[in-house]
Amino acid sequence: MYKRQAYNPLNNKYLITNQGSGEVFYIDRAGNKTLFAKNLKSPRNIAFHKLPIGYSVLVLDSNRMVIYDTAGNQLGTETVSGIQQIQDCVYDSTAKTLYTTDRVRGCIYKTTFAASSPYAPHTTIWVSNIVKPSAILLQKSKNRILLVQDTTNSNLIAISLLDSSVQTLRSLNIKNAMGLAEDAQGNLYIASVGDLSLIHI
Numbered sequence: 001m002y003k004r005q006a007y008n009p010l011n012n013k014y015l016i017t018n019q020g021s022g023e024v025f026y027i028d029r030a031g032n033k034t035l036f037a038k039n040l041k042s043p044r045n046i047a048f049h050k051l052p053i054g055y056s057v058l059v060l061d062s063n064r065m066v067i068y069d070t071a072g073n074q075l076g077t078e079t080v081s082g083i084q085q086i087q088d089c090v091y092d093s094t095a096k097t098l099y100t101t102d103r104v105r106g107c108i109y110k111t112t113f114a115a116s117s118p119y120a121p122h123t124t125i126w127v128s129n130i131v132k133p134s135a136i137l138l139q140k141s142k143n144r145i146l147l148v149q150d151t152t153n154s155n156l157i158a159i160s161l162l163d164s165s166v167q168t169l170r171s172l173n174i175k176n177a178m179g180l181a182e183d184a185q186g187n188l189y190i191a192s193v194g195d196l197s198l199i200h201i
Contacts, residue, residue, distance in 0.1 A: 006048040006057070010070060015057060017043040024059060024072075036072045049091040049098075052119040058098075060086045065100065080109060080123045088180075090138040090145065092161070099126065101133040103150055108133060108159070127164050130157065135180035135191075148177035148190055156190070156201075174199060 003019040013026045015036060022040040025033045037059065045060040053075065057068040062085060065078045084104035091098050098111040098121075110126035113119045134150040143161045146169075148154050154177035156169045175194025182188055188201045 003043065004045045006046045008048050008057075008070060010055060015046050015048065017046050017059065019043055024057075037066075037068060037074070040066065044086070045088050047089050047091070050093065051091070051098075052096055052113045058089060060089060060100070062086075065089075076121075078111065078121050078123055080125075083109075087134050087150075088136045090136050092138055092140065094140065095161075099136060099138075099145060101136050101147060103132050103134055106130050106132065108136070108145075108147075127159055127166060130166065133157075134178050137180045137182055137188075139182070146180065146188070148172065148180050150176050150178055150193075152176070152194070154190075154192070156188075170201075172199065172201075 003017045006015045008015060013028050016025050016027055019042050022038065023035060024037040024043060026036050027033050040059060040061045042062040043059050047058045049056055049058060055070050059066045063083045065086060067075045069075055084102055087101045087103040089098055089100040096113055100109045102109065107128040108126045109123050111121050111123040113121050132150040133147050135148050137146045139146055145159045147157050152175050154172045154174050156172055158167045158169050172190060174192040176192060177190050178193045179191030190199050
């Protein structure tokens with residue numbers, strides 16, 4: 001079962017997770033598929049970011065994050081005590097900080113990196129007591145993170161990067177929001193798994 005995708009602009013290919021087989025594939029524009037990684041537990045999401053260690057592929061693999069280089073070589077695995085089911089992540093390239101949602105534990109993890117090589121990561125709980133946080137989005141211009149919830153009545157929630165305060169912006173009146181994106185004009189798009197719909201706000 002193909003789950004999520006990320007785009008690698010360096011080679012113009014998409015990275016696609018297969019949650020059922022525990023594999024990740026590269027797919028080019030012609031539809032040609034090549035194996036990128038295997039032997040994963042249950043890859044729920046994937047991201048491509050330029051971390052302090054360089055361009056990296058982050059696979060959110062159930063209760064751990066597996067980090068690869070762009071060729072598929074595993075660089076490491078990041079876990080934290082009590083982690084349950086990480087769902088989505090976003091990287092603040094200015095602050096060199098990674099934020100990751102844990103849908104089951106109801107929290108957001110904050111990962112920072114050491115200042116010098118090998119840039120060892122350090123992960124802690126940043127915000128807790130959020131019901132089923134799923135998709136996450138960085139709005140750096142507003143110094144906040146937006147997220148939606150995998151609940152029967154999903155909310156759009158903002159979390160301040162300055163003081164980690166939590167604010168419910170609005171009720172979305174949709175079920176099981178699992179996708180969140182923003183276009184260049186600042187419009188938000190939210191995917192609802194429960195309603196099989198995409199809304200624009």
